[in-house]
Amino acid sequence: MLAEREPRLDAQRLLAELVPPPRFDAVRFSSYVPDRDQPSQARAVRALEEFAAGLGGPAPDGGRRRWFRGRAPERPSTPGGIYLDGGYGVGKTHLLASLWHATDAPAEQKAFGTFVELTNLVGALGFRPAVEALSSHRLVCIDEFELDDPGDTVLVSTLLARLAAAGVRLAATSNTLPGRLGEGRFAAADFMREIQGLSAQFTSLRIDGDDYRHRGLPQAPEPYADQQVTVAASRTPGAALDDFEPLVAHLAQVHPSRYGALVDGVDAVFLRGVRQVTDQAAALRLVVLADRLYDREVPVMASGVPFDRLFSAEMLSGGYRKKYFRAVSRLTSLARDSARLA
Template sequence: MPAPRLVDRHPEIEAEELIAALVPPPRFAGVRFGTYVPNPGEPTQAAAVTAGQRFAQGVGPVAKQGLFNRIFSKRVPDPAPGLYLDGGFGVGKTHLLASIWHAVPSAEKSYGTFVEITHLVGALGFAEAVRRLSTHRLLAIDEFELDDPGDTTLVTRLLTELTDAGVHVAATSNTLPDKLGEGRFAADDFIREIRALSARFTVVRVDGPDYRHRGLPDAPDPMTTDEIDAHAAAVPGSTVDDFDELCAHLAKLHPSRYGKLVADAPAVHIKGLHAVPDQDVALRMVALADRLYDRAVPVAVSGAPLSELYTDEMLRGGYRKKYLRSISRLTALARDAGAGFGR
């Protein structure tokens, strides 16, 4: 019997499911501040732990004004403060963000990637998303990116509404908040919105090398087609896809569905890997790599090495950090697959 394929899956996500899914992914379900191991040579990492703990302790209940106060009070409450963890890929920012989420002692909190939050707004409508999220004490946003003007305006409005309502926002990104969108669209046209967004965050820098590569070898060499088939047969339920077919399938799915696409796969196998043809395909691969990494799904490939997935031109462009993060995460997953195959 042929191995199952991701291209045969067409996951759907209902609005209520989107709300229920706003929790840290499986890889980060058990992390805490105490499980984060700062690099002794990078003092900003220990400082970031302290800043995250302090921020979590300061997250209070959402303020609710009574009718009298709403009618007669002239004072507008200050917006809830936000925390912005900035740094390169592989320094543990997502670990710290999930630790903040776990440390806030309330069920009224949400955690999602940037693409999941924007999709939630699209699915519910802006007003309904604000209504639901404004009852929460915390909104944690991972992989914060502003890739186009529409997202800039949408997220600025959303976070303005939520922080005004008393919701604390913590976020991670590889880009300082006043530099979001730089090199990707005409940021000058949106500088006012970007600065307004930046003003709501305290920036905490997290420096250091990619922990996924500390003392570890490079990604294993690509497998042969026969090795891919043998590895898939040895891991019941794992998927096997042709790279080009998988890329075409991803184009038909919103990236918010990628997590559900791979959620129950014990391993993913991709045949015929080669450099992506354009930036649209590249960004979909970034989103897929992130969801595979979140769920700790081993990845085995044949064809070109993972280091050649993105072209040199792409690695020099505005999405450089996204692409490098993607390669880093896929390399870690390829090691996982190789370890189970005697590599």
């Protein structure tokens, strides 16, 4: 049961895990399939390939860690950062991970993490040691930059400014700000404004398109009966079987930075009695859990309400709308993956 786990993390593990998650281990630019009706997708691939090619040469400061004494290195002539600007499901994370893989540098000289993972790293190490730990990197990729948390946005923007001054190249995707969601439109203006003085370092790549996980596919599959979920869990190696309400309560006791560790060694998740969530804090915790399950390609078999009804209509039209739609998209994909377990 996930609700019986209490994972612990240390700083060294946080550093070691700054790599693309398992779902994106094998992705490459060549495996990204651009939508023929969205030429911006193919253009983005070409631009990122050129960006990766420009990342050759020695790492900043010759690969040595330092405390930013003396004159900052000369800035590169090409933009030091690139921002992937698009809605959910257009493949931004696929392309960001492909950039990480295409960068000709040892794994210890490039980092890939979500905004939450980066803030957790700063919290675990302290700001100055985090700068030191990342300043020798050639590339730092930040997925899902959280524009709706002003304090953490300033913290990470300051961190990235220090890294950019050290010659580290940056790449990012982001969500949209609450109240500026429109119809799932783009966040480039919001992103550039929030990172303030750092924005000059970034070139924006717009990626149009629909959620690829649902191109021509049905919405969330019908949930199973409780008994079906229980039986399937009993015969599935590496299964975690939970009742939905106790799991939601347990998530409130575990920091979201530990949700990845929470599902370590779990090959499939089985949930009984999924209900619609109306509490905002509980809903946002479920968003993070959905992200970690999706990253690790853990199928989810569930009874109760279908995942496209997991969040209330009020939530799906509110300030965190984009996060909830992303979670529904990912959980629906994982629910489809669970069909083989039935």
